[in-house]
Structure formats: C-alpha cells, structure tokens
Amino acid sequence: MAEILTATRSHDVALQGAILLYGQGPGQFSYATAHRIEPDGSGRPVIGAGTPLNRMALIHAVREVAEASLPNGEFLTPNVLSISPTAVTWWCPAAQRRVFFDCKEFGKRSAVVPHPALVFQASQSGFRVFALRGDERPVPASELCEPPYFNTWDHGKICIGSAHVPKQIDVASIAGWEAGFFNSAFTHPNHGSKRVTYERGAYAFWKDMLDGQFPDYPKQVLVPMKLKLADLIAGKLEKSS
Numbered sequence: 440m441a442e443i444l445t446a447t448r449s450h451d452v453a454l455q456g457a458i459l460l461y462g463q464g465p466g467q468f469s470y471a472t473a474h475r476i477e478p479d480g481s482g483r484p485v486i487g488a489g490t491p492l493n494r495m496a497l498i499h500a501v502r503e504v505a506e507a508s509l510p511n512g513e514f515l516t517p518n519v520l521s522i523s524p525t526a527v528t529w530w531c532p533a534a535q536r537r538v539f540f541d542c543k544e545f546g547k548r549s550a551v552v553p554h555p556a557l558v559f560q561a562s563q564s565g566f567r568v569f570a571l572r573g574d575e576r577p578v579p580a581s582e583l584c585e586p587p588y589f590n591t592w593d594h595g596k597i598c599i600g601s602a603h604v605p606k607q608i609d610v611a612s613i614a615g616w617e618a619g620f621f622n623s624a625f626t627h628p629n630h631g632s633k634r635v636t637y638e639r640g641a642y643a644f645w646k647d648m649l650d651g652q653f654p655d656y657p658k659q660v661l662v663p664m665k666l667k668l669a670d671l672i673a674g675k676l677e678k679s680s
Contacts, residue, residue: 457486458500471497513610520577521672522610526562528672529613533574533656538649541624542589544642545649552648553656558583560595560671561608561616567595568620569671570661579669585662587635589625589645594676598629635660 454476461470472489473496479485492500513522521528533556540548556571568591569583583595590598597620604619605612628634628641637644637660644660647653670676 454484458492458497459486459489473500515610516613517576518613519610520558520668523672523674525564525608526560526674527608527610527613528558528560528668530571530577531557531559531617536621539622539624540589540626540645540649542626545646547624548649550649550651552651553653555584555587555656555658555661557586558668558671559613559616559620561604561612563608564676566597566599566604566616566620567671567676568597569595569664569666572658572661572663577668579667579672581668583664583666583668583671585634585664587641587644587661589628589634589641590623591634592629600626633662636662 456476457474459472459474460468461472462468471492473492474489475487476484477487515522518529518531519527520530531554534554535551536554537549537551540546556574556577558569558571558577560567568586568588570586571577571581572584573581586595586597590600592598599619600623602619602623605615625645634641635644666676
C-alpha cells in the first residue's frame, strides 16, 4: 500500500506510523492493521505494508495518544468557574465597560456603561455569555439570565461575526475571548428569546444606556432562564443543541 501522506512535524515530533481501521460501515470497526511510515524516493512519507494489530497493541497506542493529548496544568485565577477537556467557563464581576454600536438606529456610537455580572463559556461548540442578578461569585445553583446584548442568540450563543477571538480554549486565552466580545461593535438584536424586559424594547434600552440614564445596571430588565450554572458546566446546552 503506497498512499502518500503529508508529514506532520512539531518540534521533535514526526510521523511514525499509521493505524487503518476496517469495518462493514461508517463507525463500525472490527479489524485494524498497523503500518510503518517509510520515505519514498523523494523523501515523502508513505504508508508501508501492514500487519494485523492485536487488542493490547491497539489499547497501548490509544493510551499513548490520549496521555499526550491531555492539557498541561494551568494556574486557575479566581474568575475561573470550570475547566474541562472541551470548555472553559468563567465570570466577570459587574463593572463599567465600554460598548460599541454600529447600526442604522444609532449609527456609530460608543460609551462607557454599567454591565451586570456575566458568565462566559468558550467551548468546542461555540462562545456563550449569560447575565447574573447577583454580584457575588456564582455557585452551581446560581440562575443564569439571558444576555442583554445585541449579536447574541438563544442559549447565550454569541454571534462571532468579524470579532477576533483566540483559537485556543484554555485559561490563558480568557482575556482574548473577553476582548473579542467587548471590543466588537453590536449591530443588531438577533431573533429569539427576549433579551431585556424594557417597556420600549431593546433599542430604547440601549439608547438610554448610551445616553447615561443608568448609573448602575438596572437588574430588573434581566430575563431569567430555566438554567443553572451547574447545567452549563455539565454541558447540557451542548447536548440539547
């Protein structure tokens, strides 16, 4: 068998071998063969002849890859709420932060306005944000509220658009994820659940915010969700998406 492969090298890591899986249909594996990688005449790696792979050898190979793929230990700052192999969840205390708008109703506007405490989650399924009624660090039983922002969908999903966000999902990238959210221009309220309970709607609410009508964030406008922080950390939103 001489299928040409592209070499993948990173530091002292080089392509060493290949495992081919056989079965009657997609996702159905009943037989495996191990192959050495051998350079051809031009130095490009190709799959060499294979040998049957027994159960213990297959388990050993999978364990080696799994252990090498584990994330390195990270220092956990007080804002981190949870880390898993697929997601990082953290919170931001209530604070004054600058917002940017670029839409037909407001034009291009920017102002420093009050924000509620927020919970963010960056995961393999996307980027999410939720609001909190309380100001203290949330606990698993804390109830999450709809994000009161434009450019967000149901279940806290953030429309990334042209925002610059990190490719990594780890504690060290939290500041980059926050910057990607707060430094992007809000353009429109997406369809879906009600974002705020304000008599004249979301546009009127944010106009009043930009005009400095609220010295503190008006928590009465937040819309509670039937969702606890524990549900978010457990990945229930990903399973229902």
